[in-house]
Amino acid sequence: MQNQIRRTALKRTAFLAISLLILQVTTASDRIYAPYSEYEMSQQKEISLARSAAPSPVSSHATIEVLTPKGYQAATKGDNGFICMVLRSWSAAPDPNDSRYAGTRAPICFDPIAARTVVPAEELKAKLGLADKSPEEIDREVARQYGMGKLPKMEGAAFAYMWSASQNLGPKAGPWHPHMMIYVPYYKNQWLGNNPVGNHGAPFAVGDDTPYTIVMIPVDDKLAIKAM
DSSP, rough: OOHHHHHHHHHHHHHHOOOOHHHHHHHHOOOSSSSGGTTOOHHHHHHHHHHHHOOOOTTSSEEEEEEEEEEEEEEESSSSOEEEEEEEEGGGOTTTTTTGGGTOEEEEEEHHHHHHHHHHHHHHHHHHHHHHOOOHHHHOOOHHHHHHTEEEEEEOOOOEEOOOOTTTTOOOOOOOOOOOEEEETOOOOOGGGOOTTSSSOOOOOEEESSOEEEEEEOOGGGGGGGOO
């Protein structure tokens, strides 16, 4: 009797172990994004990288947000209304390729208007990405919450610095150029002359005809700032 009980227990243990192994393999293969560890940075390095997005008179007085397993959280409190952070690949949603590139590190400093209106959308994208939502799901949820008034309405033009020499904007763009980001709701690239996206000189717009349309204006590469 005891031997039969032992054999039954061993069978159950083996079955449970195999089931867990299958679950782990399935879960890993079904993941949309890399595990959090590939997005993680030490807080000190992330703060330094975030500050490199803008000139010191701006970034030294800005609030710095860092990524945690629960999303972005303030690591230091500033006094000028700016928020600096290091965006990850989820910010590229709904793009299916760039949004899956775990190596993206995009230091950015949002001016006070963008801090009120754009940062909440970026925080939401990060939370959805950490929850392994697809690029399409992230895009839809941001649009849904904006339409329902759960995200702040854009107030008009807002600005952000992206001057870091250490930025990695994706597998194709890489470090690209230091540049200004101008958030102009519902703007269209055609109004700038349809300059090619990723152009190395003339400004261009991305996210055409949406609340978060961005006009990107490259600045002199000499202005690039190295993270301390």
